[in-house]
Structure formats: structure tokens, C-alpha cells
Amino acid sequence: MSDGAVDARYSEAQGDKKGTQPLLVLRPKTTAEVSAVLSICNAHGQRLVTQGGRTGLSSSARVCEGEAVLSLERMTALDPVDSDAGTIVVDAGVALQTLQETADAAGLMFGVDIGARGSATVGGNVATNAGGIRVLRYGMYRAQILGLEAVLADGTVLSSLKGLAKDNSGYDLNQLFIGSEGTLGVVTRACLKLHPKPLYESNAFCALPSVEAAITLLSRLRSAMGPMLSAFEIIFPAVYESALRFSGKQRPVQATGDVYVLAEIQGTKAEVDNERFAEALIQACEDEIVSDVTVSQSPREFRAIWELREACSHYITSCSNMVGCDISVALREMPGFLSSADIAVRTADENASFNVFGHLGDGNLHYIVGTEKPDAVTDAILSCVKAANGSISAEHGIGLDKKQWLHLCRSDAEIAAMRRLKAAFDPNGILNPGRIFDMPAQQPPEKDARS
Amino acid sequence: MSDGAVDARYSEAQGDKKGTQPLLVLRPKTTAEVSAVLSICNAHGQRLVTQGGRTGLSSSARVCEGEAVLSLERMTALDPVDSDAGTIVVDAGVALQTLQETADAAGLMFGVDIGARGSATVGGNVATNAGGIRVLRYGMYRAQILGLEAVLADGTVLSSLKGLAKDNSGYDLNQLFIGSEGTLGVVTRACLKLHPKPLYESNAFCALPSVEAAITLLSRLRSAMGPMLSAFEIIFPAVYESALRFSGKQRPVQATGDVYVLAEIQGTKAEVDNERFAEALIQACEDEIVSDVTVSQSPREFRAIWELREACSHYITSCSNMVGCDISVALREMPGFLSSADIAVRTADENASFNVFGHLGDGNLHYIVGTEKPDAVTDAILSCVKAANGSISAEHGIGLDKKQWLHLCRSDAEIAAMRRLKAAFDPNGILNPGRIFDMPAQQPPEKDARS
Known part of the structure; x- marks a missing residue:
């Protein structure tokens, strides 16, 4: 189950955050093998970091000193789609894009889409409760999950792959593993919900005054x-102009705005739904809510509008010296948050450049700043998030990168409850230790710390 | 916080399952008061049963010997609806119907509806992860919850009422309290998602051959x-005929079927959506999937079709000597389950009468049998659920009534994991003890069983 020489890819991570060399790499092929591995590691207090596609943006999967890598890259089986029920059971190592294509071939669709679809895996998506562009309609990854198979630190296998839409027979243990970044167990398989394909889709791009x-x-x-x-989706002017320059794409609207919005509908009947969509947008123009708008009239125009949104992400990826915060605040707090964050960041670094875009429908902004003072700028942004009663991580998770700021949005009581869960399910602290939060006393591991 | 004399209503429960007299009744008005009560009870090992509207169908809220009642009936505050965000924060003691009416007055709707809406409370609905008739479209109660305020056994208050659609900042602790039937904490407040009102709705009633x-x-x-x-929704012939007789209502279709279906749509435009709905149903008639169909053409007809479905529940409530199982199986298992359950129940009691209806869209049937041999019949039904890899409780929970059968659908490893959670969050076993499962050693309570 282990390679002789350790390939460098296991130490890679997003951006310039390289992990150390792992002690060894374990590459199980089945849930039973994962169970055997964890049971042995737990008995010996060997710390592990679980890896899927290594596309996470908060370094949950980055290798720390003394850790072995548990890679699920060989767990890539997909069961056939159950078309009547609209479900599929897949291994944790399956790439999101493979899942999407399998659903599509069966005449259905999977509800989550993110930029890293080609590499990001189901297991990592579950562990980070992935979000993306259509949360407004389909919910987070949590909402796609009918059941999981997961392995606890001591090797116990919890399997819940029945595919039941309703099951209130005792605690829903699946929820423990969703969004807990691999710290409470290793997800090995998932039963996922598939949706009917939209019969019709359209989008619009708007310039707005505020x-x-x-x-x-x-x-x-x-x-x-x-x-x-x-x-x-919302795009602010600086990143809009940069993305246009970077991608060489046409302006979708002629007017300039204080913000830009991309809205998408998935409907059932082209004429009717697009007419209603256009009517609502025209009324918004008449009421001076929207300054200028383009509604896509063909699949080509539909894709072109989405490509401009994606160009914002590509532009950011091409830049260096960027600090990124993935935040959410309630919509009523959004204007106040933006004003205060603008001032706070400029105070921290008068040369800061702002790139703000994201999923306004979910109150979620990717607030990305070009700066030479990353810690001061992050402090500034996240302090404003705290003041606005928001979250310092809407969809990327906490991992290693954001744990020093976790107290800004979670109370001491909440963090203590998280530690209670960690102690109950991973008493020796072998699973992704130090991600999200540290345990108070990092004592030498015992065989059963609770006994 | 306690009444002098204990009112008999706290010992009432659904049907003929009366609870014992509680030691005392605690009626806190705020989360802080709940925290103070739990802290004292925890220190003294005083067991509590939390009560909302006492409409639960598996006796989670029935008083057992030596328990005090923690009634949230005085916690009935509602914050104003946040219309832009589509959210509301309410106290646990608010009745579901009050919540629905408040959403409606603000031009929005709440996604869950159940028959007990007038008495059932938000806290009880959260604790039992209530389902109902529109899970297909809006999901279970879990999907309506943006955040909770809950109190742990030791009085710790966990508050998460920010109303964020996306928040991946550490563990989602809300999930612990949803569907755990009051055994891990007491939910005192909830931030709930509201939906746009449907612009148009219609329904149809069908007779089908199988x-x-x-x-x-x-x-x-x-x-x-x-x-x-x-x-x-699905209704089988026996309960259909009984409900017609019981209610005196007209037959919605002239043909008789082996099963009857009520389908509902919520759309945006009457002509277009109802035309598409009718087309699909007519095609199903031509293809001999449907024997006869009525599509509602007015709000009056729409209500009449729903009233027939509700008459099934009213008829069942009027009967005595009924045992009810609220089960779910995957759709592909449904025909096989129905055949085997029919045989198994007749074997257990040759005089059994069958009343089967429920939410077929969710694989959820209310399988209700008139019998003098309730335990043998329940054994028979739930053994067939096990064989079909289903759940012995789709939406009603386990409580006291179904815990002897929990092992039929949850593994020893899963039940052990549930006990790990219970031990971590309620080490003295004061919260709804003995609901869902028993703890292995019911030792005399200590001040902190984990130290």
C-alpha cells in the first residue's frame, strides 16, 4: 500500500504553500484497507494527513512534520447511476468532473460545480463541504449527500449508503464528516443525489450603480x-477591468457600474422563462436599479458570459502577492462590511489593490488583496467580518491557514464543543491534527486517551 | 420557573401512551434560564424530558419515572422576517403554524408542513428533523435550518444565529441537534430559511395499475x-375507500386502481406549467401508466384533492388497535418490500387490516395495520424493512417506541458511535435519557463522568 520512494506530488499544495516530505504514503484501494491502516496508525499514534486532489484552499491536506500521507487516489470506483431514484454511489477518490460527466451521461446532473472540478475529489469535496456557483439553487455539498461510508481513527467503519431520502432512525452520523476537513474520520464512499437536467438555461450580465x-x-x-x-454572482470594477484585459474578452455591457452582476436561471421553457427573466431585468432598468444589461440569446452568449466570470478567477491565479479571504456576511451587513473593510485594508497597507468578486446570492465574497503585508491585511479584513457578524470562511474551510483567526467568528464555547467532538472520535489525534484548531494539551498519544 | 401543582397536560402524549407524573415542570422563558436549569440539573444528576407541543409520534417527549419536564412553551418570541435574506429567527416554543403565517404575511413561505402544525413547535420539529408532504421540493427540516441556539447538558450555550447561507468555519455544530430527539442538547432558538411563495400551484389525482x-x-x-x-403522495385502495367513507368526499377519479397518487406542482405561470403537467399525465394515460386522472382546475379543486389525502390521516386517527410504522426504502426496493410485508403481516396476524399511504416521492410509507397482535405485526413489518435495506423511521424518529428495533437498520458500529456522542455531550445522561438507545451501563450519575 506504500510507494518505495515518495513522489514529490504529495507535498504539493495550492499556491506557494509547499508541505514537507511525508514519512510515507499509504494508498489504500478499499474501505477495508483504510480501516486496517487507521487501526494500525491509531495503535502507534502515527499522525496522518488525508489527501484527495490537493486542490483545497486552506491547507487541510498540506503535509506537516511527522505525518504520513493517506492518499485516496486509487479509490476511483463509481457504481451505476440509479436513474429512478436519482442517486449514485462513488468512491472518495473520484474527481468531481468524472462524477458530473457520469451524471450527464445518465440524463441527470450533479448540483455542485467548482473551478477545480478536474482534480478535486468527492472525498475532499465532502470533507470541505464544497460550495461554488449554484449553491443558491442546489445548496452546498452537504445538501447533495444521502449517505457516506467513513472510517473512524480506530478503524471503525460507519456505512450509510442506502440512498434513503428520509431516514430519522437515530443520529445522522454523516453530518460529522461533512465540512470537518478530515479531522473526525476518513470518508471513503458517498451516496449522492442527482438532479433532473435543466430543460432550459439563460444568463444575464448587468452593470449596477451600487x-x-x-x-x-x-x-x-x-x-x-x-x-x-x-x-x-457579483464582480467589482477593479477585477472586472483586470479580467477583461487579462482574457482579451469583449465587454458584455457598454455602461460602467459600481458593481457588475451575473445572474443565471435554469427553467423549463425558453420563451416563457426568458421573457419573464427579461421583463424583471427591464423593470429593474426602468427603476434605475440596473444601469445596463445583456441577456444571453444563445448557448454561445451564455458561455461567453460565464467565461468572463471564470476569467476573474484565472486572473487572480496569475497574480502573485495576493492574500485571499473567502468570507460571508448577511446581506443586510454587506454594504457596511464593504465600506469598513475598504478603510481597514487601506489603513493596514496604503498600497493595497482590491479584487473582490463572488457569490452575492449566498452573501459570499472572495476578497482578494494585492499586498506586501499579508498578515496585517488579513487581520484587517477578518476583523471587519467579525464586526459584521460574518464567517471568516464561507466555503474554503479553515485548515492550517485560517485557524489563528477562527476565534473571530466562533465562540470559545463552540471551539470547546469542536474539541469535545475531536476528543471523542480521534482521542489520539492522528487524523489531520492541527487543522481547524489545536487541541489544548498535545500530550504523547496513548492507546485510548479516554480510558 | 415551576408551577406548584403539575398540570396533567405534561403527561399527555399521542394516542394512548400516557406518561407518568413528572417530578416537577420547569418553564424557562429565555436561553439563559434554560442554561441555568440545565447546569443545576446536571450537577445533581436530575433527568429531564424536553417538551414542545407533545405531538411527536415515537414518545421522545413522554415522561418517564423520575424525570422533570423542561417545557419550552413560554419561549414564543419571533424576530421580524428579514425579507431580503429570506430568513427569520424564532424561539423553540413557536408553533409551526405561527411560523408559517408569519412567513406568509411577509410574502414568503416556510418549506415544511405537517398535520400537527397547530401544536407542533419549532424546537420539536428541529429535534425530530420533521418531514411532511413537500420534502421532495424543500427537503427535510434540516434543510430549512441556517443556525441554532442550543444548550448543552452542562449549561453551555452554543449560539449560531447569524443567518449565513455559507459558513465553513469549523464544525457545523447545528447538525448535532437536528434529529437527535433532544438527547444531545436543548434547542432554544432557530434561524430558518424562508422561500419565495409559489406563483402558481396545481395538483392531480391518479388511479394507477401498480x-x-x-x-x-x-x-x-x-x-x-x-x-x-x-x-x-401514494394511497393504497383500502385506506382510500375508508377515507372516502369516513369523510363523505367525492371520488376524484371514477376508475379504481391498485394504487392512487396525488402529485403537486409549484410553478410560475398557470397556462404554461399546467399545460406541461397535463401533457405529461395524458401521455402517461396513453402509455397505460395511469388508468385515470383528474387535474385540478381551480383553487377549490386543488384543496379538495388535498383534503382527500388528509382524510386518510384523519380516518387512521379515528381508529383504535392500530400499529403504525413510518418506514422508508429505496424506490427500487419498494415493490418487493410491499409484497414481502403483506405476507409477513398476514403470517403474524391473519385478521390484520392494512392501511398504507405516504410520501412515495421520498420512498416513505406510513404502514398502518389494524391488529390485536401489535408487537408481532411490528416485528413482521420492520424485519421486511431490514431485508429491503430501508429505515425503520423515515420521519417520526425512534424515541421510546421504536428503540428495540433500531438495530434492524443501524449497525452496532453506528449505535456505538451514537453512544460516543451521547457520552461526550451528556456524560451524566440527564437529557431525554433512554430515548433512541440505552447507554450500556446506567450507573448512578457522577458530577463529571468523564474526569
């Missing part, structure tokens, strides 16, 4: 389009 | 209607 106007437009489109509204 | 045909119809309507399909 973020307040964007929030009003969101509220109006929610009322007008109901569950059809499937994405509502 | 349960297989009903499953095919479900699959077709999912494809044709996408997210508009909001309910898909």
Missing part, C-alpha cells in the same frame, strides 16, 4: 423567478 | 417538471 442595488435586484429576481434563479 | 407504474410516473414527472414537482 451593491445596495445588487441586493435589491437579487430580491426581485428571487420573487420573479422562484427556484429557477440558479446563480447570482 | 406501484411500479407509480414509480415510473414519478420518474417521468421529475423529468418533465424539474424542481416544480413539489409533492408525490
Whole structure:
């Protein structure tokens, strides 16, 4: 189950955060093998870091000193789609894109999409409760999960792959493993919900005079389009202009705005749904909520609008000296947060450059700043998040990178409860130790710390 | 915080399962008071049973010997609706119907509806992860919850009422309290998601030749209607005929079927959506999937169709000597389950009478049998659930009533993991003890069993 020489890829991580060399790499092929590995490591207090596609953005999977890598890259089996039920059971090492393509081939769709789809795996997506562009319509990854198979630190296998839409027979243990970044168990398989394919989709790109106007437009489109509204993205002017230059793409609207919005609908009937969508947008123009708008009239135009949104991410990836915060605040707090963060960041670094975009429909912004003072700028942004009663991680997780700021959005009581869970399920602290939070006393591991 | 004399209502429960007299009744008005009560009870090992509307169907809230009642009936505050965000924060003692009416007055809707709406409370709904008729469209109660305030056995308050759609900052502790039937903490407040009101709704009543045909119809309507399909209920002939007699209502279709289906859509535009709905149903008639169908053409007809479904529940409530199982199985297992359960129940009691109806869209049946041999019949039904790899409780929970059968659908490893959680969060076993499962050694309570 282990390679002789350790390949360098296991030490790679996003950006410039390279992990150390792992002690060894374990590459189990089945849940039973994962169980055997964990049972032995637990008995010997050997710390492990679980790896999927290593695309995480907060260094949960980065190798720390003294850790072995538990890579699920060989667990890539997919069961056939159950079309009547709209479900599929897949191994943790399956790439998101493979899952999407398998659903598509069966005439269905998977509800989560993120940029790293080609490498990010189901196991990592579960462990980080991945979000992305269509949370507004389909929810986070948590909402896609009908059941999991997971292995506890002591090798216990918990299997819940029945594919039941409703099951209130005792505690839902699956929830423990979703978004806990591999610290409570290793997810090996998942039963996932698939959705009917949209019969029709369209999008629009708008220039708006203010973020307040964007929030009003969101509220109006929610009322007008109901569950059809499937994405509502915001782009601020600096990153919009940079993404246009970087990608060489055409401006979708001629007017300039204080903010730009990409709204998407997934409907059932082209003429009717797009007419309603266009009506709501035209009314918003007449009411001076929107300054300028383009509604896509073809699949080509639809893709072009999405490509501009994706160009924002590509532009950011091409830059160096960027610090990124993935934050969320309630919509009513958003305008105040943006003003205060702007001032706080400029105070921390007068030369800071701002790149702000994200999923406004979920109150989630990627707030990315070009700066030579990363810690001071991060402090500034996340302190404003605290003041706005928001979250310092909307979708990327805490990992190693953000744990020093966790107390800004979670109370001492909450962090103590997280530690209670960690102590109950991983008493020797072998699973992704030090991710999200540290345990108070890092004593030498015992065979059963609770006895 | 306690009444002098104990009112008899705290010992009431559904049906004929009366609780014993509680030692005393505690009626806190705030989360701080709940915290003070739990802290004192925990120090003295005083067992508590938490009560909301006492409408639960598996006796989680029934008083056992030596327990005090913690009633949240005085916690009935509602914050104003946040219309832009589509959220509301309410106290645990608020009735579901009050929540629904408050959402409605703000131009929004709450996604869960159940028959006990007038008495059932938000706290009880959270603790039992309530389901109901529109899970297909809006999900279980879990999917409505953006955050909770809850009190642990030792009085620790965990508060997460920020109303964030996305928050991956560490463990989602809310999940611990959803569906754990009050055994891990006391939910005192909830931040809940509200949905846009449907612009248009319609329903249809069908007679079909078989349960297989009903499953095919479900699959077709999912494809044709996408997210508009909001309910898909099944009624078997015996309870259909009894409900018609009991209620004196008209037959919605003239043909008789081997099963009957009520399907509902929530759409945006009457002509277009109902035309598509009718087309799919007519095609199903031509393909002999459906024998006869009525599509509602007015709000009056829409209500009349729902009233027939509700008459099934009212008829069952009027009967005595009924044992009820609230089960779910994967759709592909449903026909086999029904055949085997029919044989098994007749073997257990040759005079048994069958009343089967429920939420086929979720694989959830209320399988209710008139019998003089309740334990043998329950054994028979739930053994068939085990064989079909289903759940012995789809939405009602386990409580005191079903815990002897929990092992039929949850593994020893899963039940051990549930006990690990219970030991970590309620080491003295004061919160709803003995509900869902028993702890292995019921030792006399210590001040801190973990130290």
C-alpha cells in the first residue's frame, strides 16, 4: 500500500504553500484497507494527513512534520447511476468532473460545480463541504449527500449508503464528516443525489450603480423567478477591468457600474422563462436599479458570459502577492462590511489593490488583496467580518491557514464543543491534527486517551 | 420557573401512551434560564424530558419515572422576517403554524408542513428533523435550518444565529441537534430559511395499475417538471375507500386502481406549467401508466384533492388497535418490500387490516395495520424493512417506541458511535435519557463522568 520512494506530488499544495516530505504514503484501494491502516496508525499514534486532489484552499491536506500521507487516489470506483431514484454511489477518490460527466451521461446532473472540478475529489469535496456557483439553487455539498461510508481513527467503519431520502432512525452520523476537513474520520464512499437536467438555461450580465442595488435586484429576481434563479454572482470594477484585459474578452455591457452582476436561471421553457427573466431585468432598468444589461440569446452568449466570470478567477491565479479571504456576511451587513473593510485594508497597507468578486446570492465574497503585508491585511479584513457578524470562511474551510483567526467568528464555547467532538472520535489525534484548531494539551498519544 | 401543582397536560402524549407524573415542570422563558436549569440539573444528576407541543409520534417527549419536564412553551418570541435574506429567527416554543403565517404575511413561505402544525413547535420539529408532504421540493427540516441556539447538558450555550447561507468555519455544530430527539442538547432558538411563495400551484389525482407504474410516473414527472414537482403522495385502495367513507368526499377519479397518487406542482405561470403537467399525465394515460386522472382546475379543486389525502390521516386517527410504522426504502426496493410485508403481516396476524399511504416521492410509507397482535405485526413489518435495506423511521424518529428495533437498520458500529456522542455531550445522561438507545451501563450519575 506504500510507494518505495515518495513522489514529490504529495507535498504539493495550492499556491506557494509547499508541505514537507511525508514519512510515507499509504494508498489504500478499499474501505477495508483504510480501516486496517487507521487501526494500525491509531495503535502507534502515527499522525496522518488525508489527501484527495490537493486542490483545497486552506491547507487541510498540506503535509506537516511527522505525518504520513493517506492518499485516496486509487479509490476511483463509481457504481451505476440509479436513474429512478436519482442517486449514485462513488468512491472518495473520484474527481468531481468524472462524477458530473457520469451524471450527464445518465440524463441527470450533479448540483455542485467548482473551478477545480478536474482534480478535486468527492472525498475532499465532502470533507470541505464544497460550495461554488449554484449553491443558491442546489445548496452546498452537504445538501447533495444521502449517505457516506467513513472510517473512524480506530478503524471503525460507519456505512450509510442506502440512498434513503428520509431516514430519522437515530443520529445522522454523516453530518460529522461533512465540512470537518478530515479531522473526525476518513470518508471513503458517498451516496449522492442527482438532479433532473435543466430543460432550459439563460444568463444575464448587468452593470449596477451600487451593491445596495445588487441586493435589491437579487430580491426581485428571487420573487420573479422562484427556484429557477440558479446563480447570482457579483464582480467589482477593479477585477472586472483586470479580467477583461487579462482574457482579451469583449465587454458584455457598454455602461460602467459600481458593481457588475451575473445572474443565471435554469427553467423549463425558453420563451416563457426568458421573457419573464427579461421583463424583471427591464423593470429593474426602468427603476434605475440596473444601469445596463445583456441577456444571453444563445448557448454561445451564455458561455461567453460565464467565461468572463471564470476569467476573474484565472486572473487572480496569475497574480502573485495576493492574500485571499473567502468570507460571508448577511446581506443586510454587506454594504457596511464593504465600506469598513475598504478603510481597514487601506489603513493596514496604503498600497493595497482590491479584487473582490463572488457569490452575492449566498452573501459570499472572495476578497482578494494585492499586498506586501499579508498578515496585517488579513487581520484587517477578518476583523471587519467579525464586526459584521460574518464567517471568516464561507466555503474554503479553515485548515492550517485560517485557524489563528477562527476565534473571530466562533465562540470559545463552540471551539470547546469542536474539541469535545475531536476528543471523542480521534482521542489520539492522528487524523489531520492541527487543522481547524489545536487541541489544548498535545500530550504523547496513548492507546485510548479516554480510558 | 415551576408551577406548584403539575398540570396533567405534561403527561399527555399521542394516542394512548400516557406518561407518568413528572417530578416537577420547569418553564424557562429565555436561553439563559434554560442554561441555568440545565447546569443545576446536571450537577445533581436530575433527568429531564424536553417538551414542545407533545405531538411527536415515537414518545421522545413522554415522561418517564423520575424525570422533570423542561417545557419550552413560554419561549414564543419571533424576530421580524428579514425579507431580503429570506430568513427569520424564532424561539423553540413557536408553533409551526405561527411560523408559517408569519412567513406568509411577509410574502414568503416556510418549506415544511405537517398535520400537527397547530401544536407542533419549532424546537420539536428541529429535534425530530420533521418531514411532511413537500420534502421532495424543500427537503427535510434540516434543510430549512441556517443556525441554532442550543444548550448543552452542562449549561453551555452554543449560539449560531447569524443567518449565513455559507459558513465553513469549523464544525457545523447545528447538525448535532437536528434529529437527535433532544438527547444531545436543548434547542432554544432557530434561524430558518424562508422561500419565495409559489406563483402558481396545481395538483392531480391518479388511479394507477401498480406501484411500479407509480414509480415510473414519478420518474417521468421529475423529468418533465424539474424542481416544480413539489409533492408525490401514494394511497393504497383500502385506506382510500375508508377515507372516502369516513369523510363523505367525492371520488376524484371514477376508475379504481391498485394504487392512487396525488402529485403537486409549484410553478410560475398557470397556462404554461399546467399545460406541461397535463401533457405529461395524458401521455402517461396513453402509455397505460395511469388508468385515470383528474387535474385540478381551480383553487377549490386543488384543496379538495388535498383534503382527500388528509382524510386518510384523519380516518387512521379515528381508529383504535392500530400499529403504525413510518418506514422508508429505496424506490427500487419498494415493490418487493410491499409484497414481502403483506405476507409477513398476514403470517403474524391473519385478521390484520392494512392501511398504507405516504410520501412515495421520498420512498416513505406510513404502514398502518389494524391488529390485536401489535408487537408481532411490528416485528413482521420492520424485519421486511431490514431485508429491503430501508429505515425503520423515515420521519417520526425512534424515541421510546421504536428503540428495540433500531438495530434492524443501524449497525452496532453506528449505535456505538451514537453512544460516543451521547457520552461526550451528556456524560451524566440527564437529557431525554433512554430515548433512541440505552447507554450500556446506567450507573448512578457522577458530577463529571468523564474526569
